[in-house]
Amino acid sequence: MANQNILIYDTTLRDGTQREGLSLSVEDKVLIADRLDRLGVAFIEGGWAGANPKDDEFFRQMQERPLNHAELVVFCSTRRAGLKAKDDPMLVPILAAETKWVAIFGKSWDLHVIEGLRTSLDENLAMIDDTIAYLTSCDRHIIYDAEHWFDGYKNNPDYALKTLKAAHDAGAKWFALCDTNGGTLPDEVAAITKIVDESLRQWGCNSPSIGIHTHNDAGLAVANAIAAVRHGATMVQGTINGYGERCGNANLCSVIPNLQLKMGYDCIATAKLSQLTEVSRQVSEIVNLAPDDHAPFVGASAFAHKGGIHVSAVQRNPLTYEHIAPESIGNNRRIVISEQAGISNVISKVETFGICLRKEDAACRQILQMTKDLERVGYQFESAEASFELLVREALGDRPKFFTISSFHVYCTTESLSIDGDVNSQATVKVMVKGEEHLTAAEGNGPVAALDIALRKALIGFYPEIANFYLTDYKVRILNSDSGTQATTRVLIEFSNGKRRWTTAGVSDNIIAASCKALGEGLEYGLLAAVRYTKF
């Protein structure tokens, strides 16, 4: 096992914002920088000053609130061809950002020099040299991002090495090898990184100074970053949740635990590793992108066990189906209930309802069979745990009868069928509550709303707490679309009381009946949870 520091260089605020669909305000950038600083990454690349007003403002604000731990980095290209660095207006805002560290990207690939920059190979070397020497003379520390390093090296190794030597001789402190197009394979990254390591030593550079910046176009960004570390890289560039241009960058939420937990490197303080899941979710919240439940390490499903065989074994020893302890990165183990379940899933799940069952209890098998039979006709309990809890309590004779819906009628009336025409819905519901039958009617802008209002009217006098339960999501899924309008429908309804959320399911070949069942169970579960759970 290694025992060496790997410096984590986060570029969520720069390369991360090059992801299609991701845009940050200055306030968002400050929030993310602060969170990353508290996580303990070594470098935070904040953006390209001068490229847009937001990045200028971000660096201005950061001057008033310096980071506690990380080094803030401003990013820019080498100077424009044909200019002197000191005369290039592009470098003015870079200096005005007043960061100690500057990342300068330059061309390594002759194809890019000729076709992208449309300049000569010698002028590109001069651009690298002049830009780095000038910024160094202004007391800046330079991280040189060798753009398209691997493609450039494969195409013309001599020229690629000349570009890196120019950066070295001009005073760059770090050399970040970029797999800009994301198409390089791990064995190529390993071999080429080793060559760079040897070259840097020949040039008299003995301190660790290789960085790696990988993209995920071939699904290999994390593997390539790790391959580079194995062969001499001591800085890894990446982003939280792998956000970045096209298919993204190396995901630091995978890179960090792999390096730290499996390879024994020190990336962030061990005590902070357990913040990783939280950081991943906080950043996804700030960037306003749904978290990827199936993300390695930090996804909600990363330690969710569904197959009965898995659950049975995990209960005996988590190592049987978990590659690391979920708590080490702040995630947690979850047991999923579904038609793939076995008795072990049932026992484990009901434990979370405060119910203790043993394998020998007949109720276990009965609950499992009911679950499988109901999933056969269209239920999906992994998304409707509240309905599953009601099913369990029913099987155990522990489901209080708060109310029973005896019947309902729903009518829709419309003046015209045009898209703008008013459609009015009315519902009447007959409900048994505490031995009395109540008939209520209500209007709504849709049949489900009308049903919901009518049901609440009947119940509110008995259970005033239902005023605090509100609908937060309503999903409909057609289960056998080949049956057209006769198809079986699954309705999932999510409720909240402002503190907790719960979801119920209804299945029927009538969408209103499916909705009525899910609605009724949603209100019933809220009442039950208010009695059973102190923190509800």
Ligand SMILES: CC(=O)SCCNC(=O)CCNC(=O)[C@H](O)C(C)(C)COP(=O)(O)OP(=O)(O)OC[C@H]1O[C@@H](n2cnc3c(N)ncnc32)[C@H](O)[C@@H]1OP(=O)(O)O
């Ligand atoms: C691999 C990477 O991810 S690098 C980072 C990429 N990120 C971004 O591009 C986001 C921020 N970019 C921007 O806001 C704009 O592109 C700017 C402000 C940087 C430049 O805008 P413009 O001046 O309008 O130029 P434009 O974007 O059209 O073209 C890029 C120019 O940079 C030049 N260029 C590209 N790479 C380099 C380099 N390493 N060194 C010097 N010049 C470069 C191109 O040759 C082109 O020059 P030209 O204007 O003389 O043709």
Ligand SMILES: CC(=O)C(=O)O
């Ligand atoms: C510098 C950079 O973002 C890249 O080469 O991918």
